[in-house]
Amino acid sequence: MRNLEEVTSDHLGAQVLADLRAAGIERGGPLALTLRAGIGLGLAAAGFEQAIATVDPASVVRTVEAALRPRWVTWSNDTAKALIADGVRVATCWDIAAVHRLLFGGWRADPARVVAGLHGLASSSIPAMGQMNLLDIAGDDGADADDPVRPDGHLRPEWVAGGWAADVTRLGRWASAAFATFEQQRDRLARSDTAARAAATARSESAVELLCAELEADGLPIDIAVAEATITASVGPRTTSESSAEAARAERDAAVLRHLPASNDIDLRNPAHVKSLLNRAGVDVPDTRAWRLEPFRAAHPVVDALLTWRKAERIATTYGYSWLDEHVGRDGRLRGAWSGSDGAAGRMTAQAGLHNLPADMRVAVVAEPGYVFVRADLGQIEPRVLAAISYDRQFAAATQEDDMYAPVAARLGVDRPVAKIAVLAAMYGQTSGAAGQALRGLEAAYPVAMGYLRDADESGRAGRDLRTYGGRLIRMWPTPDHLDDREQRAVANGRGRYGRNAVVQGAAAELFKSWAVTVRARTIEHGARVVLCLHDELLVHAPAESAAVVAAVLDDCLQEAAWRWAPDRSVRFVADTSIVERWSDAKA
DNA sequence: TTGACCACGTA
DNA sequence: CGTACGTGGTCAAC
CATH class of the missing domain: 3.30.70.370 (Alpha-Beta Plaits)
Structure with a gap:
């Protein structure tokens, strides 16, 4: 027994499929999708645009997915999130925002920014939504206001701000704009130095966006009773009122403060207060971070009490009952x-x-x-990735071992811990510590891998952008004006470390x-x-x-x-x- | 209310 | 003077 709505949506899906096949859309091929719950969806491909009015756009997507398994072209994974909410998950996509981040670096990847970047327009020239733009709807610039793209190449701000979903027709136009953007991204990737790899990265990064939408919806299984017990063991039972919460806080604080006389006015949550507290206990430190206090645990009982307090305070504030209530659902996710x-x-x-x-x-x-x-x-x-991206044959040979630091240590004639620290220091740009001698050994034994890192370091120092092995742009930042020589060197050194680290971390x-x-x-x-x-x-x-x-x-x-x-x-x-x-x- | 800084958890 | 992230605290500037 099937209800009427099911029959109609099946019928609609079949009709859409027939249209797609008539338009020559192939299985696995790119197909742009926009949708708005309760209104409909837009589909677009080369020479094809369709706007479909339906209260249940997800079921049309489900039908097309089952028959054609397209590479859904979407502006971002907002589309996947909406589909997941309606019980539909798709296999593959081309996520325009993800590909934009790959091509241009940075994080922001809204449609206006993406289109501006592909047209070589500065993001500062992106038109903002304002009084003038409201008038634009009437097409006062002489162009067709039903085209989401302005004559100057920018997207119309009123479309970006939500106008794309104003009616079903616009969903179709917005899908066409997405498809055109996809084609431009694809062409740009094909022109890159490492076209094959960059295209593979684009597909992988797109799928990651689907995975992110699913991770967000599914959540991580948590045993709430165990979580409650863990928190209770650290900070005590749930408090039922503001005053009892305050009393519990004061009690935890007292366990630290009782180690010093007349210290009621000290706020343990204020690092400056803690510093003076430690001073009175004869502990002189530049800051009060845990790793710096660790050596002084035995110097005065207040240090140990403080470090214990910090751990409990972390649970109480960040991973306590409020975290549990806010982020863990009743379904234990x-x-x-x-x-x-x-x-x-x-x-x-x-x-x-x-x-x-x-x-x-x-x-x-x-x-x-x-x-x-x-x-x-x-x-x-990370060292295995370094071997791959640098094409260092000697370093690659070491990766054949389950523990690649063992052959590296043998080759350098040092103990394994020294070899490990040296490799990490080379990848992270660490300059302090005892890695110096072994670092010189690394340079001699693995000149190709070390040269790769040095190149990244030099690019960063010079402020030149980098690309990861998979083609992601790593943007450098300028040295601010009015810095003295020492400060300028510090900025350059920072960029060097960043570049050295980013090519490895990014490839990994x-x-x-x-x-x-x-x-x-x-x-x-x-x-x-x-x-x-x-x-x-x-x-x-x-x-x-x-x-x-x-x-x-x-x-x-x-x-x-x-x-x-x-x-x-x-x-x-x-x-x-x-x-x-x-x-x-x-x-x- | 916002942004800086500190501090700390993870890799 | 390893990098990156998210979070919550206090404080100073709005």
Whole structure:
């Protein structure tokens, strides 16, 4: 028995499919999509534009996805978020915002900025929505106001500000504008120095945007009772009133303050107060950071009490009951906004504490009944990535070992810890510490890899933009005016370290994301879902009976992603994979 | 109310 | 004088 609405939407879907086929839209081909819930959707491709009025645009998308599996061209993953809310998930896309970030660097990638960038127009010249623009709707510039693009190449601000969804016709025009933008991005990528890699990165980064929308919707499984107990153990039970919360705070503070006489007026939350408190205890430090206080734990009991207080205070303020109430749903899922790429080297970011959950809280990350986590992290990812992107054959040979620092240490004639510190120092631009001698050894043993880092360092110093291996633009910033020589050198040094680090960290992010989206695609059929991405670590929520298969798929996916990312097989990538019921059981 | 700084969690 | 991120605290300038 089917209700009438289902029949009509099926019929509509079939009609749209027929139109798409008549227009020559091929399976897997690019197809621009805009939609507004309850109103309809717009579709566009080369020489094709259609506006479809329907209260249920997602079901049309579902039909087209099943039959054609297009590469959906969208302005951003807002479209995917809307589809997910209506129960529709698509396999692939071309995310215009993600590709813009790849091509132009930075984070902001709204349609106006994207179109301006492709036309070589300064973002400062983007027209703002104002009185004049309201008049523009009437087309006072003599052009067709139903065209989202102005004669000067900018998008019309009233379209950008929401006018694109004003009616169904406009959804079609907006889809056409998206398709034209896609074509320009595609052409620009094809003209880049590393066209094949950049195009692959664009596809991977686009899929990451779909993954982000799904991560945001699905959330990370949390055992709320365990989380409550963890918080209680640190800061005591939930307070029921403002006054009892204040009393609990005062009690925690007193445990520190009682170590010093007459210190009632000291505010532990004020670093300046803490500094004078420590001074009175005979501890003289330039700042009060934990790592700086650590050596003084034995010097005075107040130091130990303060460090313990800080840890509890962190839980109370950032990861306490309010965090639990605000970000963990009644269904036991921790949800936060995800971004596929930060504004710098291109790593993923997440809000709501998903990326900086204290280790103590990981006991509360528990798989649902009948499920497990398949957890995997990439081993020594950054030096392995450096070997790949620099084409250093000697360094690549070291990656054949499970522990690549061992052969490096042997070659340098130093202990493993020294070799490790030297490699990290080279990649991160560290100048202090005991890495000096070993660094010179690295230069001699791996001149190609070290030269790659030096080039990035010099570009940064000079203020020249860089590109990662996968083609992401890393933008440098100018040296401010009116700095003395020393300050100018400090800025240049900072850019050098940044460039040196960004080419490695950014390339590692590209490989990781390629892995993550491959896992996303390959594990769906096993009923598994990626629930956390943490720079080099993946957490996949999988049915218990599929755990072994999913674990094997994760390893296969790494090889597939590595091959797709860097077809040179001389660099070996390794993952440490485990099957656990709670996240805290995974780390050795 | 906003932005700077500190501090600290993660990789 | 390793980089990157998000969060919450205080303080000073609005």
